[in-house]
Amino acid sequence: MTKIDQIETxxxxxxxxxxxxxxxxxxxxxxxxxxxxxxxxxxxxxxEGTTIGGLTYCVESPESIQSAIETYxxxxxxxKAADDVNTAIQLMDxxxxxxxxxxxxxxxxxxxxxxxxxxxxxxxLFGGQVHxxxxxxxTLASGSxxxxxxxxxxxxxxxxxxxxxxxxxxxxxxxxxxHVAAIKRAVGDAGSVRVDINQxxxxxxxxxxxxxLQDAGxxxxxxxxxxxxxxxxxELTAKYEIxxxxxxxxxxxxxxxxxxxxxAADVFAVKVAQSGGIKRASEVVAIGQAAGLGxxxxxxxxxxxxxxxxxxxxxxxxxxxxxxxxxxxxxxxxDILAEPIKYNDFCVEVPSGTGIGVAxxxxxxxxxxxxxxxxxxxxxxx
Numbered sequence: 001m002t003k004i005d006q007i008e009t010x011x012x013x014x015x016x017x018x019x020x021x022x023x024x025x026x027x028x029x030x031x032x033x034x035x036x037x038x039x040x041x042x043x044x045x046x047x048e049g050t051t052i053g054g055l056t057y058c059v060e061s062p063e064s065i066q067s068a069i070e071t072y073x074x075x076x077x078x079x080k081a082a083d084d085v086n087t088a089i090q091l092m093d094x095x096x097x098x099x100x101x102x103x104x105x106x107x108x109x110x111x112x113x114x115x116x117x118x119x120x121x122x123x124x125l126f127g128g129q130v131h132x133x134x135x136x137x138x139t140l141a142s143g144s145x146x147x148x149x150x151x152x153x154x155x156x157x158x159x160x161x162x163x164x165x166x167x168x169x170x171x172x173x174x175x176x177x178x179h180v181a182a183i184k185r186a187v188g189d190a191g192s193v194r195v196d197i198n199q200x201x202x203x204x205x206x207x208x209x210x211x212x213l214q215d216a217g218x219x220x221x222x223x224x225x226x227x228x229x230x231x232x233x234x235e236l237t238a239k240y241e242i243x244x245x246x247x248x249x250x251x252x253x254x255x256x257x258x259x260x261x262x263x264a265a266d267v268f269a270v271k272v273a274q275s276g277g278i279k280r281a282s283e284v285v286a287i288g289q290a291a292g293l294g295x296x297x298x299x300x301x302x303x304x305x306x307x308x309x310x311x312x313x314x315x316x317x318x319x320x321x322x323x324x325x326x327x328x329x330x331x332x333x334x335d336i337l338a339e340p341i342k343y344n345d346f347c348v349e350v351p352s353g354t355g356i357g358v359a360x361x362x363x364x365x366x367x368x369x370x371x372x373x374x375x376x377x378x379x380x381x382x
Contacts, residue, residue: 002082002117006038007074007106009066012368014303014332021143021167025053030332031062032303033102034365035069037109039082045113046360048306049105049273050328057198058248058274060101068102077106083117085110089279100251100276101300107277108309108356115355122312122356126282129350131315134297135323136348137163137194138330143170145179149186156190162346163192163323165222169200177212184217196222199248203232207239214242220322222269223247234264245269245322247298252276253283260291267322269298272310281310285317297324304329304337308351308358311341315350324348336364 013031020027031054035047049065051057076095077088088110092103115122123129138161140148148166155161166183168176176195184193195218201209206224213221220243225232227249237244246265250256252275259265268288275281288295297314300306307326314320326348329335338359342349351357366372 002043003040004037004077004080004082004088005040007069007077007109008036008038009069010034010036010365011062011066011370012303012336012365013370014334014336014368016331017333018142020139020141020301020331021170025056027053027301030301030303030328031370032306033062033065033069033105034305034360035105035109037106037113039113039117041117043113043117045109045111045116045355046305047105047108047110047112047309048302049101050300050302050306051101051273052300060099064099065102065105068096068099069106072096073102073106082110083114085114086279089277100280101273104273104275104277107279108272108306111278111312112309112355119354121352121354122278122309123316123350126278126313126316129315130318131350133347133349134311134314134320134326135163135346136327136343137161137165137323137325138327139165139167139196139325140183141167145182148183152183152187152191156187159345160343161327162190163194165194165196165325167198168195169197173201173205173209173212177209177216180213180218181216193218194220194222196247197224199223199226201225203229203235206232206236210236210240210242210244214240218242220245220267223249230259230262230264234262237263237265243267243294243322245296247271250274250284252280253287256284256287260287260293265293267294267296269296269325270314271298271300272313273300273302273306274298278309278313281313285313294321296320296322297326299325299328301328301331303332304335304341304358305356305360307341308337308356311348311350312356334364334368336361336368
């Protein structure tokens with residue numbers, strides 16, 4: 001019987017191609033915790049845990065993710081059966097409360113290792129792939145209307161993206177609506193425009209904001225109010241035709257059931273990391289489907305590793321009516337995969353290998369390793 005032999009983590013810091021302006025922070029780099037699980041038969045599984053903007057987004061940080069894995073999860077799982085992923089999930093839930101992103105990173109590596117040993121993609125373990133490519137959105141988050149318009153038009157011209165999500169909430173509601181309206185006028189019918197507030201608005205602001213966005217031709221607004229104000233979000237969902245999407249309020253299947261039962265969203269932004277792993281994310285999907293809600297494959301701006309893991313799940317879902325946002329690797333100055341995920345014709349392609357379908361470029365991982373001991377090479381040398 002193959003057993004879990006060793007669980008290792010490494011933290012990488014990868015600069016972004018431009019400032020990524022959110023309502024709560026401006027990101028100029030992304031930090032990911034990479035997990036390698038070595039198994040007793042010599043096989044290897046890889047996973048990733050990533051959050052956004054340190055602790056400004058949620059209760060986990062890269063440092064806490066790494067600590068939870070190394071201090072609590074790894075000792076509990078060492079020596080356990082490698083193929084019993086459900087048992088490992090239950091054990092992680094027993095020894096660690098919360099810490100969904102840390103658990104997701106380890107779980108991804110377990111599924112990856114199992115898929116490789118069986119010679120099949122992880123998607124096969126979740127019922128089988130029904131999509132080989134999926135529509136993918138791009139986030140416009142420079143903070144400048146002129147810059148965002150130029151970026152959007154270039155994306156349409158090169159057929160890389162025609163779905164755009166705007167990060168707003170840092171300015172006044174009036175200014176934000178004007179910003180969105182200008183971009184929608186510029187792209188016209190050639191592109192879909194959506195927004196993410198990241199919980200920045202009060203209920204009063206959101207009433208004005210949703211009306212203005214709806215009139216401007218925006219199709220969807222993500223998490224307009226703080227996650228604890230579920231009744232406020234329920235009111236907004238009922239009052240406006242524009243779709244309201246749950247994100248930060250959605251941390252696993254329990255939250256999904258609560259939001260669906262209270263009709264507090266039209267759409268679920270399903271995130272593997274935020275859900276607590278691929279299995280829990282699949283349960284969020286099932287609840288959304290049962291409630292008749294729209295589904296959207298969300299991102300924590302993962303590297304290619306975490307993006308590949310998400311694609312293995314979402315390619316098994318028959319109807320992702322709002323597409324995906326799995327563009328994370330494109331926001332980074334360098335991909336850390338040996339063979340990058342492919343983006344073309346407004347879509348992202350599902351990796352076709354075994355496990356999650358990708359391998360790390362170990363030289364690039366070493367280059368971006370926060371705790372590297374060797375002198376840093378240039379990227380050209382890597």
